[in-house]
Amino acid sequence: MRGSIIIVLFFCSGLGFGLSGFSFNRFSDTDPSVYALYLLMFLVGISAGADKKVWKITGRNNIKILIIPAFVITGTLSGCALCSLFLTEMSLADSLAVGSGFGYYSLSSIIISKFRNETLGVIALIANISREILTLLFTPLLVRFFGRFAPILSGGATSMDTTLPVIIKYSGKDCAIPAIFNGIILTLLVPFIIGVIYEIAEWF
Amino acid sequence: MLTILAIIICGIITGYLFQSKLRFLMVVERLTGYAIYLLLFLLGLAVGGNEKIISNLADIGFNAIILSISGITGSIVLAPLINKIYFSRD
Numbered sequence: 001m002r003g004s005i006i007i008v009l010f011f012c013s014g015l016g017f018g019l020s021g022f023s024f025n026r027f028s029d030t031d032p033s034v035y036a037l038y039l040l041m042f043l044v045g046i047s048a049g050a051d052k053k054v055w056k057i058t059g060r061n062n063i064k065i066l067i068i069p070a071f072v073i074t075g076t077l078s079g080c081a082l083c084s085l086f087l088t089e090m091s092l093a094d095s096l097a098v099g100s101g102f103g104y105y106s107l108s109s110i111i112i113s114k115f116r117n118e119t120l121g122v123i124a125l126i127a128n129i130s131r132e133i134l135t136l137l138f139t140p141l142l143v144r145f146f147g148r149f150a151p152i153l154s155g156g157a158t159s160m161d162t163t164l165p166v167i168i169k170y171s172g173k174d175c176a177i178p179a180i181f182n183g184i185i186l187t188l189l190v191p192f193i194i195g196v197i198y199e200i201a202e203w204f
Numbered sequence: 205m206l207t208i209l210a211i212i213i214c215g216i217i218t219g220y221l222f223q224s225k226l227r228f229l230m231v232v233e234r235l236t237g238y239a240i241y242l243l244l245f246l247l248g249l250a251v252g253g254n255e256k257i258i259s260n261l262a263d264i265g266f267n268a269i270i271l272s273i274s275g276i277t278g279s280i281v282l283a284p285l286i287n288k289i290y291f292s293r294d
Contacts, residue, residue, distance in 0.1 A: 007244060014245040018252020033246045038211055040239040045215015046232050050223045067289055071282045079278020080271055087267055098268070099275040110243045111208070118250045119257050119264060125247075126268035127275075134276060142280060149290070150283040154276045178290075195209045 004132070004162060007106050011125070037114050041191060044107070048188045053181075068178055069185040072102060072153050073193070093201035094120055100193040101128035102156030102186045103135070103163075111191055115198050132158045139166045148172060152179045157186040 080099030084092045094116065101108025105128030113121025135142075135155040142150035148171040155163035160183020167179050222228050251257050257264065 007240065010241045011244040011248040014248020014250075015252040016248075018249040018254075019258070021253070022249065023253050033243060036239055036243050036246070038207070040236065040243060041208055041211045042215040042218075043232050043236040043239060045212040045217075046219035046222070047229070047236065048212075049216035049219025049221075050229050050232075051219075052223065064290065068286060071286060072279050075279035075282050076275040077278070079274035079276070082278070083271055083274035087270060090267060090271075095271060098271050102275075106240045106244060110240070110247060113247050113250070118247065118254055119260075121247055122251055122257060122261075123264055123268045123271070126265050127272040130269050130272035131276060134272065142283075146280045146283040147287045149286040150280045153279040153283050153286075156275075156279070191208065191212055195212075199206065199209070 004129075008129075034114060037110060040107075040110070044191060051184065051188075053184065065178060065181050066185065068149065068152055068182045069189070072156050072182065072186060073100075073189070075153065076100070076102060076156065090123075091201075093197055094123075096197050097194050098124045098127050100197060101131075101190060103128050103131040103158040104156075104187055104190045105129045105132070108190055108194060111194050115194070131156060132162055135163045136166055139163070139170045143170045148175060149178070152182050155179070155183070157183055157190060159183040160187070 076099045077096055080095045081092060084090050084095035087095065090098075097112055097115070098108075098120070101112075101124050105125050108128055109121045109125035112124040132155070135151055135158065138154070139151040142154055151163065151167045151171055152159045152175060155167060159167060159179040160181075164176065164179055164183075168176050171179075219229075219232075
């Protein structure tokens with residue numbers, strides 16, 4: 001939780017500077033933050049590749065544990081695709097990309113703001129923070145009406161850290177391992193899925 | 205887009221090769237944190253200076269929350285099925 005607050009504070013202090021008229025554009029014409037993004041993607045890749053747990057589960061034929069993230073991806077993308085029919089100002093690709101944050105708001109908003117524009121980056125930020133907050137608030141109800149696995153699915157990538165305590169409390173201790181794996185797999189897939197969505201969208 | 209995917213794949217290969225270099229991985233983790241802070245600060249800066257976003261914040265927030273609820277709903281309707289799959293064999 002502390003990490004989330006720090007991240008939001010960084011965004012908000014940037015917002016404050018921006019509102020008061022401060023801008024880097026005075027110093028340079030090109031956007032230097034693209035290189036920071038490339039560096040970030042490289043670093044995220046290293047963490048993923050060095051993660052022994054991931055190689056272990058994908059190496060063992062432990063398919064069952066991969067079902068939960070697969071359902072999160074299918075469910076979220078279907079929900080967002082349906083939603084884009086009603087939000088006329090959002091294209092299908094943009095709706096899918098925002099959904100593909102799966103709650104990982106820091107990375108997804110950064111990538112989307114670079115691929116598309118800042119407006120969509122802010123939508124991704126708010127949508128994915130909401131995913132975390134809604135899961136924290138509604139976990140007891142989700143467990144009651146949709147079963148013990150519902151908060152893991154709802155939490156998406158956050159099920160391994162920020163929403164894990166409530167998941168354990170209301171779904172039971174035996175849900176901790178599936179929740180952590182679900183979070184790890186989705187976290188790794190976020191940049192990939194957003195990249196693939198926009199790559200495919202370019203063909204049309 | 206392909207640039208980004210290629211960079212991630214290079215990172216994954218590097219990470220896989222340096223799996224046992226714990227000190228290196230700690231530095232990577234710390235740098236990841238700093239890069240995220242910097243980029244979100246810059247995103248905030250760009251948004252704050254963009255009048256179009258600030259004046260449409262209510263619409264933007266509405267779209268975001270609707271998308272969030274749709275994603276969650278799409279995911280949880282499949283939850284009862286997972287219960288069945290997980291506890292079918294035992």
